[in-house]
Amino acid sequence: MIELFKDLFEYQFLQNAVAAALLVSVVAGIIGTYITSRRLVFLSGGITHASFGGIGIAYYVGINPVIGAIIFSILSAFGIEALSHRKNIREDSAIGILWAFGMAVGIIFIFLTPGYAPNLLSFLFGSILTVTNSDLLYLLILNIVVILFFIIFYRPILYIAFDQEFARTQKIPVTLMNYILIMFIAIAIVLSIRVVGIILLISLFTIPPATANIFSHHFGKIIFWSILLSFLGSFIGLILSYSINIPSGASIVVVLVLMFGVVKLLFSLYNRIQRKLIMF
Amino acid sequence: MNKILDVVKVTAGYSSDIVLKDINFEVVDNDFIGVIGPNGGGKTTLLKLLLGQIKPFQGQINFYPSSKDETLFGYLSQVSDIDREFPIKVIDIALSGLMSNRGFWGESRKENRKKAFEILTITGVDHLYNRSVKELSGGQLQRVFLSRALISQPRLLILDEPNTFVDNKFEKELYELLKELNKRMAIIMVSHDVGTITSYVKTIACVNRNLHYHRSNKITTEQLAAYDCPIQVITHGKIPHTVLLDHCKEGSV
Numbered sequence: 001m002i003e004l005f006k007d008l009f010e011y012q013f014l015q016n017a018v019a020a021a022l023l024v025s026v027v028a029g030i031i032g033t034y035i036t037s038r039r040l041v042f043l044s045g046g047i048t049h050a051s052f053g054g055i056g057i058a059y060y061v062g063i064n065p066v067i068g069a070i071i072f073s074i075l076s077a078f079g080i081e082a083l084s085h086r087k088n089i090r091e092d093s094a095i096g097i098l099w100a101f102g103m104a105v106g107i108i109f110i111f112l113t114p115g116y117a118p119n120l121l122s123f124l125f126g127s128i129l130t131v132t133n134s135d136l137l138y139l140l141i142l143n144i145v146v147i148l149f150f151i152i153f154y155r156p157i158l159y160i161a162f163d164q165e166f167a168r169t170q171k172i173p174v175t176l177m178n179y180i181l182i183m184f185i186a187i188a189i190v191l192s193i194r195v196v197g198i199i200l201l202i203s204l205f206t207i208p209p210a211t212a213n214i215f216s217h218h219f220g221k222i223i224f225w226s227i228l229l230s231f232l233g234s235f236i237g238l239i240l241s242y243s244i245n246i247p248s249g250a251s252i253v254v255v256l257v258l259m260f261g262v263v264k265l266l267f268s269l270y271n272r273i274q275r276k277l278i279m280f
Numbered sequence: 281m282n283k284i285l286d287v288v289k290v291t292a293g294y295s296s297d298i299v300l301k302d303i304n305f306e307v308v309d310n311d312f313i314g315v316i317g318p319n320g321g322g323k324t325t326l327l328k329l330l331l332g333q334i335k336p337f338q339g340q341i342n343f344y345p346s347s348k349d350e351t352l353f354g355y356l357s358q359v360s361d362i363d364r365e366f367p368i369k370v371i372d373i374a375l376s377g378l379m380s381n382r383g384f385w386g387e388s389r390k391e392n393r394k395k396a397f398e399i400l401t402i403t404g405v406d407h408l409y410n411r412s413v414k415e416l417s418g419g420q421l422q423r424v425f426l427s428r429a430l431i432s433q434p435r436l437l438i439l440d441e442p443n444t445f446v447d448n449k450f451e452k453e454l455y456e457l458l459k460e461l462n463k464r465m466a467i468i469m470v471s472h473d474v475g476t477i478t479s480y481v482k483t484i485a486c487v488n489r490n491l492h493y494h495r496s497n498k499i500t501t502e503q504l505a506a507y508d509c510p511i512q513v514i515t516h517g518k519i520p521h522t523v524l525l526d527h528c529k530e531g532s533v
């Protein structure tokens with residue numbers, strides 16, 4: 001453990017990993033609170049896996065896979081948003097179709113790409129220890145944009161998320177707002193892939209808000225606590241992964257789930273004590 | 281009297297289903313219109329049409345704004361598909377009614393919160409201001425939604441069966457409150473409680489695929505039949521009412 005902190009000062013890649021964990025925690029805390037409050041977890045899972053199609057095509061064509069993933073995930077997110085407003089296609093079916101289709105396209109194109117795709121495993125399971133400076137720069141820009149957007153539009157975002165039908169009667173550009181937010185979801189997902197990978201990514205967006213929601217029902221406070229819990233979990237997970245040499249993405253997720261369990265337990269204990277006090 | 285909106289020869293409905301056929305209607309400042317009609321007659325559809333949530337197949341709806349930054353609509357829907365688990369507090373739901381106010385961005389948060397507390401006090405749920413949605417009873421939630429509709433002092437208040445879920449005592453208070461508010465705003469209210477509302481509203485719109493606008497709050501069973509509005513007028517003992525049953529001689533139509 002102490003050794004890790006010594007290494008932390010010495011090695012650039014460890015500093016990058018901690019910085020990435022922090023940046024991803026902030027954006028995942030904000031976007032994740034929105035996702036879980038609006039019950040868009042399944043949709044986000046769809047976007048995540050659809051983005052794999054973009055990665056596959058990007059490999060095949062020979063462009064930056066992150067760009068491929070962003071294009072693919074934004075398109076699929078917009079597609080889902082547009083489809084779900086037509087009553088003849090159920091939203092969850094649309095998501096399921098996209099989910100499978102994206103994965104299939106990705107696998108086919110990677111298979112067709114001549115030679116070995118070296119980073120494929122890191123896209124599936126994440127590789128926070130190989131985060132580059134440009135990864136960090138993208139994440140930083142995304143963080144600034146998302147933070148500003150949520151500070152300026154906090155109330156409209158909250159009100160639209162709670163009751164779209166009413167918001168539409170109040171001269172608010174609900175549709176535009178929904179598209180902007182779903183675009184943020186898509187970009188945040190793709191840029192976070194490096195940290196935990198496609199397969200485990202959704203956990204980062206859902207477990208911390210779900211944990212905070214156990215003891216808070218205030219949108220803004222859930223965001224705050226999610227960021228905190230997310231960073232704590234990522235940091236502990238990172239230490240574990242480094243010291244006992246297990247995959248970082250998986251160890252972060254396990255820590256986050258354990259934290260969820262502990263909070264749940266503590267909260268029900270707290271409630272029980274409160275009840276006892278009231279009854280006496 | 282300034283016109284707020286008019287509906288001209290509008291036909292509307294959902295996908296292939298025509299619900300309202302060739303209707304004409306208008307709302308003027310300080311109107312108090314009771315909308316009655318059988319289940320599925322198209323009352324909610326009419327309101328959605330006015331609110332712009334659905335577009336007419338034919339015909340048009342014109343608005344006559346009095347000033348650029350008025351809040352046109354306050355709206356209480358019949359059923360809302362909100363998520364009861366959503367993390368939002370009562371006070372914030374009330375505040376969300378101020379969304380379209382120009383002052384929403386400029387006015388201080390303190391000012392808005394004060395307004396929210398005032399309105400929650402009127403609807404009798406101020407003590408619940410810090411509760412989240414899932415901790416409310418059906419009637420309490422209805423009162424919160426009513427507060428949200430009222431807080432902006434809209435030019436036109438649209439209420440779709442506001443008396444659902446709430447107890448008798450509050451229902452009575454609500455109608456008195458609306459009477460008071462009507463001095464400042466026009467109100468359209470859907471209700472099945474015809475006997476009661478006719479003593480509060482000024483005019484009646486009977487909606488059953490067609491719309492018959494009855495420019496009086498007195499209506500007879502015969503007139504209802506003539507309007508093809510098959511509803512029963514139940515008279516309530518204690519509440520003073522002006523519904524005339526079987527009084528053909530007084531009926532003018």
Ligand SMILES: Nc1ncnc2c1ncn2[C@@H]1O[C@H](COP(=O)(O)OP(=O)(O)OP(=O)(O)O)[C@@H](O)[C@H]1O
Pocket residue numbers: 294295297299317318319320321322323324325326358
């Ligand atoms: N979203 C929808 N899609 C398709 N048809 C609809 C939709 N909403 C309502 N309808 C149909 O339109 C007709 C009118 O419905 P509306 O909700 O306007 O009735 P209402 O007069 O408000 O009835 P109630 O007294 O039950 O509230 C009904 O036949 C209903 O089945």
Ligand SMILES: [Mg+2]
Pocket residue numbers: 323324325358440
């Ligand atoms: Mg209705």
